Amino acid sequence: MKILVTGAYGQLGNEINELKVNYPDWNFIFTDVDSLDITDESAVEKSFVQNNFDYVINCAAYTAVDKAETDGETAAKVNTLAPELMGRYSARFNAKLIQVSTDYVFAGNSYLPYSEDHPVNPQGVYGKTKLEGEIRCIQENPQAIIIRTSWLYSSFGNNFVKTMLRLAKERGELGVVFDQVGTPTYAADLAASILKIIENSVMNSSNFVPGIYHYSNEGVASWYDFAKAIFEISGVTCKVNPVLSDQFPTPAKRPHFSVLNKSKIRNTFGIEIPYWKESLKICLDRLEK
Numbered sequence: 001m002k003i004l005v006t007g008a009y010g011q012l013g014n015e016i017n018e019l020k021v022n023y024p025d026w027n028f029i030f031t032d033v034d035s036l037d038i039t040d041e042s043a044v045e046k047s048f049v050q051n052n053f054d055y056v057i058n059c060a061a062y063t064a065v066d067k068a069e070t071d072g073e074t075a076a077k078v079n080t081l082a083p084e085l086m087g088r089y090s091a092r093f094n095a096k097l098i099q100v101s102t103d104y105v106f107a108g109n110s111y112l113p114y115s116e117d118h119p120v121n122p123q124g125v126y127g128k129t130k131l132e133g134e135i136r137c138i139q140e141n142p143q144a145i146i147i148r149t150s151w152l153y154s155s156f157g158n159n160f161v162k163t164m165l166r167l168a169k170e171r172g173e174l175g176v177v178f179d180q181v182g183t184p185t186y187a188a189d190l191a192a193s194i195l196k197i198i199e200n201s202v203m204n205s206s207n208f209v210p211g212i213y214h215y216s217n218e219g220v221a222s223w224y225d226f227a228k229a230i231f232e233i234s235g236v237t238c239k240v241n242p243v244l245s246d247q248f249p250t251p252a253k254r255p256h257f258s259v260l261n262k263s264k265i266r267n268t269f270g271i272e273i274p275y276w277k278e279s280l281k282i283c284l285d286r287l288e289k
Helices: 011-022 041-051 072-092 125-140 160-170 187-203 223-234 263-269 276-288
Strands: 002-006 027-031 055-058 096-102 145-149 173-177 211-214 239-243
Touching (some): 072 125, 160 276, 187 276
Parallel strands (some): 055 096, 096 145, 173 239
């Protein structure tokens, strides 16, 4: 069985790569832009023809949220065109597709956790290109699964956890926003859930239920809470001051509320979702090693 994993150098792609040892009978093909440009239709078609993939996990994304405001063309190629092509060729070659998306498709002004059918209203270029990617992906392949996630971090790549640990070494005091609320998501947990969906589907193809799903860890936190937990768990001494978003103006507007309702993915696929602090402890332990 062949599984294409795009965006192999990213946090999620790396975590899937770590977990592949648990599936010795599966043939994972990991690609990034240097080995497969998924915005190049002829390259995508050639890869599908040569490999006859059974599953595709599109982890690739343009995630530089602020840079996207002035580089919309590149963001649209990676976040919109690529999912469209993944949808088109997975459908044509009868491969099951899992497309990863984001909480940024919402306006961020709710006060109840976002369910999958909540009206979308992205506020910036990043969110708009990701939403358009969802739409085109489903148009090309109505049998695709789309998983929206939020606040991704891992022991790989650049992320909030690593940034906080680095800044704590450089400064004795930090200001972190407390008026943006969501849930940190350990990429290893999301990777494990994606592979469980595939594993269930291998046993019985009817277990692959198309549609949009939400996945983050359980619980709720502000970025301030997240930073405090990082330092407490890792034993780092650094004073954290709660500040308003207005004190940290950015080119792209961040959602003030991006808590996701995960009941659909739990109920449909029987996935157990860990509490965010428990997963943070695991990640910090890995980073220490």
